[in-house]
Amino acid sequence: MDGSEGTPAAAGRATPSVRPAPTAGRRVAAAGALVALLLAITLAVVGFLDDPVRLLVAVVLVTVVAMAGWTALVNRGTPRVIAAVAAGAALLGLVVLLLTGTPLRAAGLIGLVLVSTAAARVALGHDMATAPAGMREVGPAAHGVLIMNRWSGGGKVERFGLEAAARAQGVTPIVLQRGDDLRELAERAIADGADVIGMAGGDGSQALVADVAHRRGIPFVCVPAGTRNHFALDLGLDRADVAAALAAYGHAVERRVDLALIGDRVFVNNASLGVYATVVQSAAYRDAKMATTAQVLPDLLGSGAAGFDLRYAGPDGQLAHPAHVVLVSNNVYRLDSLNGFGTRARTDAGVLGVVTVTVDRARDLPALIAAETSGHIERFRGYRAWTTPEFVIDSDDLLVDVGVDGEALQLAPPLHFRSLPGALRVRTPVDAPGVAPAAAAPRGIGPAVTALVRVLAGRSPADGPAVPVPPAER
Structure with missing residues (x-):
């Protein structure tokens, strides 16, 4: 059997539940989240107006830390030592700048952001989610x-x-x-x-x-x-x-x-190719992740690196530029940053999600940092994402390093990906x-504020049917 005709022994169908009006407690949480967010913004603006030079220096130091750190990672020998020293000095300067500034204001800003985030989670609950089909x-x-x-x-x-x-x-x-x-x-x-x-x-x-x-x-x-x-x-x-x-x-x-x-x-999650897939092939990676990464990255991203021989068509059907990271996923991941591949809003859309990231050495680092910090990695110029039911990656290499659902594999190209809806x-x-x-969770500050305002007004944060509740549970 191919699994397409199985009929479950259902005791009854779960119907989409009507989104209830938010409780008084959730409306209070929405008010708290909005007030804390407003106070955090006000505190940040006041801090900038009080000492714009200090803020500018902090931004410069963060950029130096990132760019020097990147240079240290992708080089060996003297360049790595010089870059590591520069990154350490900039990091020390950043710490001194923060400690000699207004630590209470910084602590207050962090505290307000945390309070706003926690209150927003209580206010929104799971009401942003819509009902999966066929439950x-x-x-x-x-x-x-x-x-x-x-x-x-x-x-x-x-x-x-x-x-x-x-x-x-x-x-x-x-x-x-x-x-x-x-x-x-x-x-x-x-x-x-x-x-x-x-x-x-x-x-x-x-x-x-x-x-x-x-x-x-x-x-x-x-x-x-x-x-x-x-x-x-x-x-x-x-x-x-x-x-x-x-x-x-x-x-x-x-x-x-x-x-x-x-x-x-x-595979149920994703398959990755490029930097990550190659690093995890090392036998030492599992026991010494950081040391192994530092040892391998110069060969992958350094000035003399050959790059990755991965050929594929982009969303326009034309041959795409080479990328350092290629991620092919079972449905689309919400990828706000590169510190992890997040989660999927749906697992039943019948598509593959494709993400490629190209970092053009150190000069891309400021833009990448800005995109990461704002939670909008899609604004980084080296980032591309699209969906497709099928995807093919070819290469002249005999075997291609691939990480499939966390397992390190080497597969012969061409690699044919396909969704099974x-x-x-x-x-x-x-x-x-x-x-x-x-x-x-809403994506971005704008949708989040809109959802919180709806809850504060006594309305559900989203339209459409809620997550279904089985008849026995209603």
Whole structure:
């Protein structure tokens, strides 16, 4: 089976709930968020008017730290030493500037921003999220199976007592042993009668078992027992309460989400090429990330670096300029900065998200810093993003370094990426949060202020149907 025709044993459909008017408490939180934001802006403006020279010097020092730090990272020998000394001196000057200025004002500004952010989260809740299509209520699994990777996530399977918890839920646990073939275990479990199968492990293992579930047409349960659990995050699961995900084998909510392919390999999150994918290939990276990165970057980004032989068409269909980072994701990530690849507002849009970043040595650093600081990395001139159902990357290299759902691989080009819309039936607990952070949070200060004003006025922060609530929960 290809997983496209499976019919869940639904006990009834969950209908989109009407967005309720915000409570008095949430309206008070919205007022607090807006007032704190206004005070923070006022404090920043007053500080600039009082001492514009100090602010200008601070900006210059931050720029020097960034550019000198970049130069130190991508060079070796004397240039690295000189740049590191310059970066250290500028950083020391920045610290002195802050300490000899008005630390109370700086602390007050930081405090007001934190208060505004916390109050905004309370005021908005999950009301910015819209209902995923096709969500339905389903009954308990007749023969649920959960495969567990005892080594994943630093031993979360044992730490959270997942094997005993699964048995208590009537779920058959299968604990991976050294030398086991994960795909074979999943196939055998389904052949033996499993009508719901799950995986407790990292995203790479989740993708493999999800592929088996998709091909065999049965529902899948994600148990976040890995290190980062990005897939679980975007499914709206509580990653801090690992055992709670087991409730998806009982009375649960089911919906269809997309999978993505690179060649014939399924991935649930993303595949990265370029700088990051090459750095993580080093055997020393896992134990010494910073040292390994510092050792490898000069060969990748230094003045004599050959660059990456990655050829692909841009959004206009024409051959694109070479990039230092290429990210191909299963649906679109909200990427406000480069300090992490964020979350996805949707996992069912039926598209690949493509992001490329090119940094033209140190001269791009000021613009990159400004884009990062403002949370608008898309304004950086070396940043491009678009969506497509299929994507191809070619290269003259025999093998291309690729990081797929956190796993370091080397694959032969050309690399063919493809979206599989609605391929996977996923079950989640009825009381799970059910919302990815990217779906619940407004993007940018403007939309955030608009949403808070709506709440303050007694209206929902967003229009459209809310996240569905199963009939049994209403």
